[in-house]
Amino acid sequence: MERKILLSEAEMPEFWYNIMADMPNKPLPPLHPGTKEPIGPEMLAPLFPMELIKQEVSTDKWVAIPEAVREIYKIWRPSPLYRAVGLEKLLDTPAKIYYKYEGVSPAGSHKPNTAVAQAYYNAQEGVKKITTETGAGQWGSALSFACQIFGIECEVFMVKVSYNQKPYRKILMNTYGAKVHASPTNLTEAGKQILAQDPNSPGSLGIAISEAVEVAAMNEDTKYALGSVLNHVLMHQTIIGQESIKQLEKVGDLPDIVVAPFGGGSNFAGIAFPFLRLNFDEGKKIRCIAVEPASCPKLTRGKFMYDFGDTVGMTPLLPMYTLGHNFVPSPIHAGGLRYHGAGAIISQLLKDGLIEAQSQYQNEVFEAGMKFAKAEGIIPAPEANHAIATVIQEAEKAKQEGKSKTILFNLCGHGNFDMTAYEAYLSGKLVDHEVTAAEIEASLAEIAPLQV
Ligand SMILES: *Cc1c(COP(=O)(O)O)cnc(C)c1O
Numbered sequence: 001m002e003r004k005i006l007l008s009e010a011e012m013p014e015f016w017y018n019i020m021a022d023m024p025n026k027p028l029p030p031l032h033p034g035t036k037e038p039i040g041p042e043m044l045a046p047l048f049p050m051e052l053i054k055q056e057v058s059t060d061k062w063v064a065i066p067e068a069v070r071e072i073y074k075i076w077r078p079s080p081l082y083r084a085v086g087l088e089k090l091l092d093t094p095a096k097i098y099y100k101y102e103g104v105s106p107a108g109s110h111k112p113n114t115a116v117a118q119a120y121y122n123a124q125e126g127v128k129k130i131t132t133e134t135g136a137g138q139w140g141s142a143l144s145f146a147c148q149i150f151g152i153e154c155e156v157f158m159v160k161v162s163y164n165q166k167p168y169r170k171i172l173m174n175t176y177g178a179k180v181h182a183s184p185t186n187l188t189e190a191g192k193q194i195l196a197q198d199p200n201s202p203g204s205l206g207i208a209i210s211e212a213v214e215v216a217a218m219n220e221d222t223k224y225a226l227g228s229v230l231n232h233v234l235m236h237q238t239i240i241g242q243e244s245i246k247q248l249e250k251v252g253d254l255p256d257i258v259v260a261p262f263g264g265g266s267n268f269a270g271i272a273f274p275f276l277r278l279n280f281d282e283g284k285k286i287r288c289i290a291v292e293p294a295s296c297p298k299l300t301r302g303k304f305m306y307d308f309g310d311t312v313g314m315t316p317l318l319p320m321y322t323l324g325h326n327f328v329p330s331p332i333h334a335g336g337l338r339y340h341g342a343g344a345i346i347s348q349l350l351k352d353g354l355i356e357a358q359s360q361y362q363n364e365v366f367e368a369g370m371k372f373a374k375a376e377g378i379i380p381a382p383e384a385n386h387a388i389a390t391v392i393q394e395a396e397k398a399k400q401e402g403k404s405k406t407i408l409f410n411l412c413g414h415g416n417f418d419m420t421a422y423e424a425y426l427s428g429k430l431v432d433h434e435v436t437a438a439e440i441e442a443s444l445a446e447i448a449p450l451q452v
Contacts, residue, residue: 005251017277030317030344033317041057063235076106083098094403094404098248108417114237122223127223143227155178155179158183166417181211206309229318234269256287258287259289264343287356289355293338296340309325317450320343323444333362334365358390361434369382381412384415
């Protein structure tokens with residue numbers, strides 16, 4: 001049995017897949033928060049280079065990956081796809097389990113797939129500096145690496161609690177030449193406003209986004225980059241699923257179920273959208289499951305509404321499953337999954353029943369990650385452990401039912417910088433936090449006035 005299925009550089013996909021072309025119902029348009037009218041691409045021009053704005057609204061099914069981007073991708077792509085032989089044995093399951101491993105990228109996650117593309121388009125349009133936010137530090141590391149390659153300055157607003165808890169991610173960004181601030185800062189009006197209300201604010205992704213957007217909006221030669229949620233970001237990640245399809249073809253397999261953890265939707269989209277294309281084009285019935293933490297359950301318990309992408313309310317209003325932009329999730333260890341909303345495309349797909357969502361508790365998640373690490377050797381990112389928890393449950397179901405089943409999941413990053421999270425689990429300090437219905441209702445009531 002082949003354990004590791006590889007593609008050559010020549011077999012690397014040449015196009016990204018744009019699911020907008022195939023969606024039965026397109027996402028609702030983003031709205032101007034003042035007029036509540038759909039915004040035109042020109043409103044995004046201060047923040048993003050023109051080419052990315054075009055991609056954001058494109059309905060072309062295939063978008064060519066620039067040669068210069070493919071050249072950088074070759075540092076780690078095509079990434080390996082593994083048969084989880086050890087995990088199957090440990091679980092004694094008739095299910096076949098495969099995983100696509102994105103932890104081989106320089107930053108250790110799937111995020112460089114879009115960071116490199118975004119830095120490239122910015123460089124093409126003469127941008128000198130890119131600002132961004134980062135939570136756990138994975139997006140900041142990926143963008144720092146990509147900016148360095150294309151000679152662009154990178155300024156990162158890192159959520160303060162992570163800045164203090166994860167010094168190594170900050171140093172990684174510094175090593176790639178980026179400037180990193182603990183957010184909220186007093187460098188921006190948004191940061192000052194938050195600090196005035198709470199000088200000890202631990203920060204949040206929403207606040208850090210507000211800061212990064214403000215700096216980009218105020219400076220002519222500076223743009224902003226987002227690591228998830230937006231249509232073009234999701235599209236850049238589809239190289240993951242396209243490679244997976246080619247790799248599984250080599251061993252004559254196709255999954256019944258595709259699983260990925262869910263923060264803003266980019267790694268889920270990356271692995272799942274190319275398989276959804278097979279559902280659209282070839283009538284396949286592949287189940288795609290997004291897995292979120294029980295403490296930040298926007299897909300399973302949030303509401304489909306218009307909401308801001310950030311906390312202060314600087315972004316357009318986006319149609320999405322959300323817990324409300326003021327929702328502050330409990331400080332769980334999967335920092336990348338602590339976002340209040342989901343992308344417009346993902347939200348529409350979920351609303352239309354074309355994808356599924358589940359939530360998992362933190363202790364179950366880390367128990368799954370421990371099993372995987374012991375059986376396969378790779379230490380998964382805490383985010384990825386959410387997917388592994390669902391994979392194990394599906395594999396156990398297959399065993400009870402005595403049925404074979406093929407499962408593919410996205411091992412979207414390694415957890416080598418996340419030892420404090422594993423330490424907390426090992427010493428029994430992780431708590432299973434569940435949001436109450438009243439907390440969700442109260443947070444959603446605050447965004448009711450934003451509706452059209
Ligand atoms: C950022 C991140 C996530 C969450 O973001 P998505 O856009 O939902 O993928 C999950 N896992 C890892 C390893 C990440 O770095």
